[in-house]
Amino acid sequence: MLDNLISWIGSRGNTRGKSLSIPVFDGAFKPNSLLEEADILAEHSGFSDLVAGADNRLLAACENTVVEVSATGSLSEIAAFDRPVTALAQLSDGRLAVGLGDTVVIGVGTDAHVSIDTVDGRNLTAVTALYPAPEGGLLVCDGSKSYGCDDWAWDLMNNKKDGRLIALDAQGGNARVLASGLGYAFGAYTSQETGVLVSESWNHRVSHVADKRAGPAIDRLPGYPCRFAPAEGGGFWLSLFCSRTQLVEFVLKEKDYRTEMMATIDPRFWISPSFGSGSDYLEPLQGGGVKQMGILKPWAPPRSYGLLVRYDANLTPQYSLHSRVGGRHHGICAAAQVGDTLYALSKGSGRIVKMSILKTRATLFGENAA
């Protein structure tokens, strides 16, 4: 009774009451160093998306180009644009689709390419992810109404929740808004078993989309979910580009501080999640992150983190791959599975890493588990 009263009073101002607790890494999220120890396939600071093509080719978006990544890690250019490529997908008929920030181009490299920059009377602003629909169409994530792909931190710090999930047909026509008002749409997935799913990064959840409404399908994630990649044997890989910290949740409640921070400080040095960290001494540091006896504790509050989770078709997490605090392979924003090989794109380090799924499972569950 007294507690309720106090917490009610507390919730009037930001004093106490409202819980700042965040989900911990347990169960399928138990930390390991598998991502950190993965082999490096290619390294380029401009990587932004990664897909496994229909014929098992590995394609990546890298700065203004789409490249094919060979088995040895060499990059060969497939297409080039005048702006950075922000999202990449291969349609079921083999044609490529790219997001160029505020435009979607379908049929890249062919004469019959189509550009879409307005849907339902609203301009596309931040095309963060594309996903091919089985019937030949394309799912498009428009992260925000107000901020472009590079300015996602502004979107978060302004507590914006106006992302959209859009469906296009194979010709780029018949655009339909499947869901709107999303807390940053940053990844979509569709399959027979799961229906249409969309990542809502700022809400820390994956939502199930049906009848123009998005309801939580995977809730209370310990990080910021982004793109999906289909996994063999059903289900998918979900990449989370950073894990949550209580400090960020706290700052999101502190309007005065946030306003002044946004007005006066370079976004690279804000208190916010990040794709990578450790490169500049002006970055914020949290108490647990102080190096002790020459060691940065892996359980320190992360500024950036690497996390990739395997979900089955029932949306149950199976296991996860981590690159913990002090590691390099942070900011995992895309993954691709080709046979037994899993590729992950770490935006923080600008690397594409690869690992054997069988070996990974053996490490996690013992030799007989595979």
Next chain:
Amino acid sequence: MMKTISRLRYKYWPDQIFGEILQKSWMETAVPLAVLIFTIVFFSTQIENFISPANLSDNFRQASELGFVVLGISLVLIVGGIDLSVASIFALCNLLVLYCMHVWQLPLPASIAITLVFGGLLGAVNGILIGYFRMRAFLTTMVTLIVFKSIHDLINVKVAVPISSNFPDSPMWDTMGYGSILSVPTAVWAFGIVALFCHILLTRLRPGWWLLAVGGNRRSAYNIGLPVNRIVALSYVASGALTSASAIFYAARLASPGADTGVGLEITVLTAAILGGIRLGGGKGSVMKAILGTLIILLLTNGLLRMATSAGTARIILATILLLAAALDIRWFKNRHKAVQEMYVSPAYLKLPEMPDDVAAPNAAFAPNDRLKNVETIGLGMIEAPEDVILDADDNLYSGNRHGEIIRFFAPDYKRHEVYARIGGQPLGMAFDAGYNLYVCVGGMGLYRVTADREVELITDETNRSLLSVIDDSRLKLADDLDILPDGRILFSEATVRYEMHEWQTDALEGRGNGRIILYDPKHKKTTTVLRHLTFPNGIVLGSDGQSILFAESWKCSIKRYWFDGPKKGDVEMVIDNLLGYPDNINVASDGNFWLAIMGMRSQVFDLAMRKPGFRRRMAKQLPGDEWLAPNINTGCIVKFNEAGEILDVLWDMHGENHPMITSMREHKGYLYIGGIYNNRIGRIKLDGADETFVSSGKYHVG
């Protein structure tokens, strides 16, 4: 506008005092005292003559009668029990003493003695059942309450008439009832003496401590060999005896064998004890609290009576107060330390000058470089937390560690080491005198000396207490760095008086002037504080004129100069006001300039937080310490500067491989030795063109 108001509020409103006051143990008594004062004020505005001498005298007489019972029940509560039977014991004793005096006409002392013993025996019934048979206190005393009451009712019918028809001829008896000694009622005298004895018992005598020990933790009390059963039983005996004392005065005053004597007394005294702040759970309580509770309850009942409140309403009000007091009692005791914790941290407004935009530009004064990357590593894994490093004339290297020792690495290769001295607290700043006695500031302990033949001696661990401080700041909590002055005195800094060494991060979050600089005069063996309200002062080093010291204020990112002697004695001047990091130790360089250790770099988000005290306060309350925004002490550097405040040179370990945090450095014979409190190694780097004979410490004699 709002910003100015907020800034002024944080500048002049002493936030920190609330937490400090709350921490005091006398706060527990302060709450009932405040309630008492409030009660008095309330009724004196409502009722005329509420504090007239006649009324007061009457009130005190009644208060003393009630007080005996409250004292008794307090003893029981302290042991962790409860005694509901006091009401019936009171009624029976009232009958007995009246019968002794009126019917048997016994002399007064005999009557009193018989009644006291009888009360004690009744209490012993409770005591034996609860203490030795381990029965529940609440149930047992409730049963005895009913049984004793029934006995009383049976007897009362038979003895009421004989008592009322006889009157004793005893002036003493009358004096006890309504007489006064020196115009103070007799009952008050008696109660005063008993209360004083109980106070001494509880605070100064072994049996009293036993009571508190049993109530505090029965199992521990048993384990250390206390006769727990007997102590519990005796507390009920004491309760019974004290109740009978109360009954004697009551009988002397009213001489009434009424059927409803003492009805509801147990509720009144319980309310009094709990209102006074005596815990239901046991282990806590004092006579003062019992008295305060008694006074509150008595004034309250009498006040309500005189405001013509009906008996039922008054009961309800009392019961409500008891309920509230019990709820508050539980919440307060459970959460007080949390409240203290939350209230104690009180961030201040601290505006640092803007960081220059081009901090990392290649030509900027602080341009990052990797010159510390190739340091030679000494004692890797052999030393933990070398806050300061120092070398003697034979080039041996000394450093404190977090195990509370001073480690000596042997020249010339520093591969061998030994424990030079064991101190017990973490050694921080160090300095040699001319006889190579090592003076060392020890965190949590004070200023110590390790003589040349390795004897550890305390120099000083306290200074004069400041006049207006709430917390006792005479003890040294975090002596930090020192230097020996040419006249043999020692100036040293105390980084903060509000926190322990491991809580430095909280002090950083507070950003308040919690530190001071202290002067030790060995001639008179006197320690005096010379500068107060410094923000984490650090890095004491003698200036080139021999009349001043340079010191750093870490959280203010500035270097200042203080004159302890000469024409400018007492002055403080700014030397550098806008460092890019948090300065720590300062030491002299061979070319007459100064080396400065920067333990960590500023970040804009932390600077912004320092301008938002409310933000930091909420952060401290809502987040665990590991999640707090902290100064970035994972990247440090070493700076060379001169007395004019110019930055001459900067050495960085950009990637923090060897020296992420640097708290000290010392130049010695062409090398620079580097220490860091969170490091597990000491670094050494060759300085180009430095004086190869230069020794930084060991110039002056102390004394």
